[in-house]
Amino acid sequence: MRYACLIYYDPKKLFGGSPEANAALSECANYDEVLKESGHFVTAEALELPESAMTAQVRDGKMSAVDGPFMETKEMLGGIIIIEAPDLNEAARLAAGHPLARIGAVEVRPVVDFSTPPPQL
Amino acid sequence: MSEAQARAALEAAYRTEKRRVLATLIRLLGGFEAAEEALHEAFAAAADRWPRDGVPQNPYAWLVSAGRFKMVDRWRRQARLAAALPDLKVLAESEPELAVSEDIRDDELRLIFTCCHPALAPDARIALTLREVGGLTTEEIARAYLTRAPTIAQRIVRAKARIRDEALPYEVPARAELPARLDSVLRVIYLIFNEGYAATEGPSLTRADLSAEAIRLGRLLVGLLAETEALGLLALMLLHEARRTARVDAAGDLVLLEDQDRSLWDRRLIAEARNLIERGMASRRVGPYILQAAIAAVHAEAPAVAQTDWSQIVALYDVLVRIEPSPVAALNRAAALGMRDGPEAGLEAVGAAMERGGLDGYHLAHAALADMQRRLGRHEAAKASYGRALQLARQPAERRFLKARLAQLSARGE
Known part of the structure; x- marks a missing residue:
């Protein structure tokens, strides 16, 4: 199964210059290699800060695009890794191994399998 | 060796050796987490090497050795990187003898007893046993128990943290401790069986799979440890299983034992159970499982209810x-x-x-x-x-x- 590991962090903390944060940052590239070596890696991208982002929305057929998001929350989505893992526990173990899990948090989301019916809410 | 042959050998090894390799790696590397990482590395290495170098004579030993090597190598690199973790450094440098010759069965037993340790919450024992010993995925366990995968995942994560934090020993209990510890193992297996057997609600197929899994665990246990009560539990499960198709009618209604069509009972399973009961009874140390199995066998062997x-x-x-x-x-x-x-x-x-x-x-x-x-x-x-x-x-x-x-x-x- 494929899982998306969504990496959230507080930029003030991650880029604040603390030795822990700097160590975590320097290990990030290495962790991609670890995942490649073990055969879990599918793809990964780090994201620029939200100040370089746009948000697009269509309402009543009209498109609006605003800059941002500028959310009040301190933690922001900063990167995505897609991995292939046999189950959720294995995916969670791999997510916990990411250096940024020590500074921020990594959300593990199963990638939708379109052969199964959509959820009923 | 052709690529296809190597792939087939690898798939076979994944099915048959995965659990045993994991059980040994937990002992060698001192924990679930490192062992799981090493297990994956070992199979990744096999996928790379076996097509080139051929399938090793003893895949189990090859995988254990490859997994351990990869982990120790990684720890060495990390220790150099962080210049920390002195205990890991010691471990990496000491190169303990690879104890492949040691009885592999002991490692499998260690794994079973650890997953069913009484210090773990009962729910956690079940989830951990199904995943680590049974090889089910978190998602499969969640479906069988009609619950969400993150709930099961958390149970497993917490149980492993508890094993680590409380340093629960990875060992087969000593003789004096064995009856009580075995009782916890048998209880876990029987609970899994009953979950699949008693339920008439929900997706019945996956529930029936739980019973099949419990029987598989029971057979594994009996193969490793021929204690009377282990034989008794397996016999008891087989006797229930033998009646599965007869206990519910076409409309899904329960049929009492006395009203069941006895020609539907699975004679092969009943004979196997009878064999296990005889083996168990020979020890003269009877317990509740073997007695319940013996009772079920008397029912199973009566040609009609009147002849019970x-x-x-x-x-x-x-x-x-x-x-x-x-x-x-x-x-x-x-x-x-x-x-x-x-x-x-x-x-x-x-x-x-x-x-x-x-x-x-x-x-x-x-x-x-x-x-x-x-x-x-x-x-x-x-x-x-x-x-x-x-x-x-x-x-x-x-x-x-x-x-x-x-x-x-x-x-x-x-």
Whole structure:
């Protein structure tokens, strides 16, 4: 199964210059290699800060695009890794191994399998 | 060697060796987390090397060695990187003898006993055993237990943290400790079996898989540790399983043992169970599982309900009630007595069992009472007892059965 590991962090903390944060940052590239070596890696991208982002929305057929998001929350989505893992526990173990899990948090989301019916809410 | 051959060998090794490789790596690397990482690395290395170098003669030993090497190598690199973690450095440098020659079976037993450790919450023991020993995925366990995958995942994560934090030893318990620790293992397996067997709700297929998985675990355990009670539990599960198709009719309604079509019973499973019971009984140290299995075997071997050897069943219950006095065992003994000596004696025995307490909220106690009253022609009392049982019963199939009995009595009363 494929899982998306969504990496959230507080930029003030991650880029604040603390030795822990700097160590975590320097290990990030290495962790991609670890995942490649073990055969879990599918793809990964780090994201620029939200100040370089746009948000697009269509309402009543009209498109609006605003800059941002500028959310009040301190933690922001900063990167995505897609991995292939046999189950959720294995995916969670791999997510916990990411250096940024020590500074921020990594959300593990199963990638939708379109052969199964959509959820009923 | 062709690529396809190597791939087939690898897939076969994944199916048959994964659990044993993991069990040994946990011992060698000192924890679940490192072992799981190493396991994955080992199979990744095999996918790379086997097509080139050929399939090793002993895939288990190759995988253990490759997994351990990869992990120790990674720890070395990390230690250099962080210039920290002195204990890991020591481990990486000491290069302990790769104890592949040691009895692999001990590692599998260690894994089972650790997953069923009494220090873990009962729910966690089940989830951990199914995943680590049974090889089910978190998602499969969640589907079988009709719950969400993150719930099961958390249970497993917490259990592993507990094993690590409390430094639960990864070992086969010593003789003195064995009965109590084995009891926890057997309980976990039996709970898994019953979850799949008793449920008549939900996606029945996945639930039946749980019973099959429990039987597989039971066979594994018996292969590793031929203790009487392990043999007894496996025999008991096989005897239940042998009757699976006969216990529910086409409409999904429950069929009582006495009304079941005995030609549907799986004779092969019954013979296997009988064999296990004989092996277990030879030790002369009987316990509740082997006794329950022996009782189930007497039922299984009766060609018709009228030919059931009720005397033998009552005698076996007498021993069971003595070694493990429980309200339910006393109730079952009373019901068997009713079959041997007639409903009058049965009614008295069921009444006595209920007076000793612990059965008031148990629907089957009231149903047993109702059954004796019905056979004695005391229809009003029987109706009241069936009504009480119906109030307490939760399972749809059981409720339908009780309602049908009530309807029969009401029809007769008019």
